[in-house]
Amino acid sequence: MSVIKANNLTKRFGDFEALHGLSFSIEEGSITAVVGPNGAGKSTLLKIISGLIKRTSGEIKVLGEDPWKSQKLPRMLSVILDKPYLPQFLTVEEVIKEATSEFDADYSYALSLVEELNLTNFLKSKIKDLSTGTKQKVQIVFSLIKNPKIIVADEPTANLDVASRFEVYNIFLKLREKMHTTILISSHIASELIAISTHILGINNGVLRYVGEISKMIRKDLLEEFYITVDNVQRAVSLLKSYTVEVYGNQLKVRGNLVNIVSELVNNGVRIFYIRNSILDKSVQGEVGWV
Known part of the structure; x- marks a missing residue:
């Protein structure tokens, strides 16, 4: 079943057309690697899917909803960006408790994510005192607490070392296996990303160049x-x-x-x-x- 469908999706910023008539579908329970060179349009596409920016023309449906207008979708979709946006003067523990309260989630599950990403020693630390990589890990925990049906992750491991990147990839793999979560993830490290993905969506100069199963592209x-x-x-x-x-x-x-x-x-x-x-x-x- 397709959970994301785009038809002739276009986005312009003034006279610049960032996305040129993209049509594709994303299957439920897939991990889709969104790849392409810098400036290809990857972030623009992921932000439209997430409802952070509005398309210029064409159609986009996420779980049957228009992401720009939907009030239901934010409860079902989590967004992870390359730069963490978190309350700087709260501790990690306070951020997590607020998230579990907001989403009526299981605090013990949140703590299991904290442990899996080696954040236990930072629970009493304020966000402002954390390194960029540690802040990114906290953002990832925050985003996963509500058990989203879809995760849209734009360069989520950009500030992490190899070991930390694979801690995050492992969590994504477990979510797909246990919860049938659909994941779209972009990264500048294509080899690592595609190794954990089932599908690939390739963009260059705002044009969709490839969409489909990785196994059909490469042995x-x-x-x-x-x-x-x-x-x-x-x-x-x-x-x-x-x-x-x-x-x-x-x-x-x-x-x-x-x-x-x-x-x-x-x-x-x-x-x-x-x-x-x-x-x-x-x-x-x-x-x-x-x-």
Whole structure:
């Protein structure tokens, strides 16, 4: 079942047309990677879907509602932006308690999210005293407390290190599995994002270049081959005995599920500096026209 439908969706800012007649649908329970170069129109599209800005023309329906006009949708959809917007003089605990009260949510569930994102030690800290990455984690917890049917996340992991990014990805994967939550997520780190996604929506210069299942774009075995740069190659290789691993200096070529591989390394003290999948990157860039 489609939960988001767009037909000839267009957005102009003055004389500049940021989105040019986009038509697509997003299936319930999917994780859709929204990809494209800087300035492609990704953020504009996600803000229209979220009801933060109004389309110029065309149609957009989210859970059957017009996101710009709907009063029901904010209760069913959560927005996560690249820059956290939180009350600066409240503590993390106060922000979470206000959110659980506002959305009539389970406080114990909120605390489980806090624990999963390693925020327990920050509960008594004021938002203004947190690092940008920690603020982003708090924003993510705040957004998930109401158990939304749809999550729209625009560069939600931009300020996070590799380990923290995968903590967030793991939460998204669990939400999809347990709650059948539909997730749209953009990131400048395409390899990581597409590794956890089921579908891809590619935009370039405001034009929709590709929409569909990732598996129909790229063979599954190629999706699971990654180059990972680490600080301790010997330890990493010993931890990944059950995977196919080749060593190139401080870089590992590994085949397998990226989320599981990263978790194995990070949980055992191996620091990851960089992840890439050159085949994946080239395939996506070719489809989207992203050079």
